[in-house]
Amino acid sequence: MTAALEARGLTKEFRGFVAVNDVNLSVETGSIHALIGPNGAGKTTCFNLLTKFLKPTAGKIIYKGQDITALSPTQIARLGIVRSFQISAIFPDLTVLQNVRIALQRRRGESFDFWRSEKTLSRYDDKARDYLEEVGLTEFERHRAAELPYGRKRALEIATTLALDPEMLLLDEPMAGLDATAQHQFLDIIDRLREGGATVVLSTHDLSCVSQRCDKAACLNRRLVAYGTPEEVLNEDVLGETFGTHLLLVHVDGQAYAYQHHSHAPPSDIGDSGGK
Ligand SMILES: Nc1ncnc2c1ncn2[C@@H]1O[C@H](COP(=O)(O)OP(=O)(O)OP(=O)(O)O)[C@@H](O)[C@H]1O
Numbered sequence: 001m002t003a004a005l006e007a008r009g010l011t012k013e014f015r016g017f018v019a020v021n022d023v024n025l026s027v028e029t030g031s032i033h034a035l036i037g038p039n040g041a042g043k044t045t046c047f048n049l050l051t052k053f054l055k056p057t058a059g060k061i062i063y064k065g066q067d068i069t070a071l072s073p074t075q076i077a078r079l080g081i082v083r084s085f086q087i088s089a090i091f092p093d094l095t096v097l098q099n100v101r102i103a104l105q106r107r108r109g110e111s112f113d114f115w116r117s118e119k120t121l122s123r124y125d126d127k128a129r130d131y132l133e134e135v136g137l138t139e140f141e142r143h144r145a146a147e148l149p150y151g152r153k154r155a156l157e158i159a160t161t162l163a164l165d166p167e168m169l170l171l172d173e174p175m176a177g178l179d180a181t182a183q184h185q186f187l188d189i190i191d192r193l194r195e196g197g198a199t200v201v202l203s204t205h206d207l208s209c210v211s212q213r214c215d216k217a218a219c220l221n222r223r224l225v226a227y228g229t230p231e232e233v234l235n236e237d238v239l240g241e242t243f244g245t246h247l248l249l250v251h252v253d254g255q256a257y258a259y260q261h262h263s264h265a266p267p268s269d270i271g272d273s274g275g276k
């Protein structure tokens with residue numbers, strides 16, 4: 001397998017604090033690649049570096065053999081690298097169906113014309129409905145995106161992301177804040193992405209997702225602590241050292257399940273009111 005995305009010596013320093021230190025990653029084309037590590041390990045910073053929202057202090061990023069270290073986030077997006085799970089990417093006043101339709105229009109090579117008539121745009125509807133069905137949002141198609149509860153908003157983000165038909169998807173904690181049903185739907189989507197040949201990098205605190213769905217895992221704690229197959233990385237020695245004594249690792253039928261005593265803080269915009 002060839003590497004789609006590579007990080008070489010990736011380093012990010014914030015005013016003397018090294019959040020990501022000399023990290024080397026190699027993400028094979030068509031694979032599902034996990035980034036794990038405790039809170040503050042540098043996972044989100046890595047995503048920000050890989051998608052060019054942050055400039056690395058040192059190191060290189062290579063995509064399909066091309067050095068993309070100097071490109072802008074927009075240029076990266078044009079290459080087919082899509083970063084998801086920014087709720088701000090959703091248009092709150094448009095309906096669920098309209099949001100997916102816009103993503104379909106924005107697909108590489110197609111123009112994004114707000115002024116097209118509703119009739120012209122409606123040719124995207126069937127396709128948009130397919131994506132809504134995939135994420136369980138069929139019954140919500142006429143709802144305004146802003147009205148959706150948190151978990152459904154994330155499902156809508158997934159639908160809009162899939163509609164962009166990305167070559168490479170970078171998902172920072174896609175399962176955070178999802179209920180059990182939505183988590184299962186997400187795992188099904190991962191399976192479909194794999195079948196479709198997409199390359200996925202995701203960060204997660206859910207280690208059962210890593211052992212069940214990922215081909216490779218990088219355990220970060222500012223530095224790369226362990227790197228390899230989930231079986232190689234998800235073991236007591238690596239995780240005990242990285243996550244401390246707060247981690248309980250259980251093996252059932254060959255799968256590793258990890259429980260953290262300190263649960264991850266919920267995203268700040270959970271709930272319908274009071275969030276920022
Ligand atoms: N813009 C910034 N300025 C200064 N420090 C930052 C900045 N962004 C992140 N950091 C610091 O870098 C470290 C790594 O943060 P990061 O958000 O990448 O961790 P993470 O692995 O994503 O954690 P979590 O699991 O909680 O999401 C933290 O100590 C954080 O405070």
Ligand SMILES: [Mg+2]
Nearest residue numbers: 043044045172
């Ligand atoms: Mg993070």
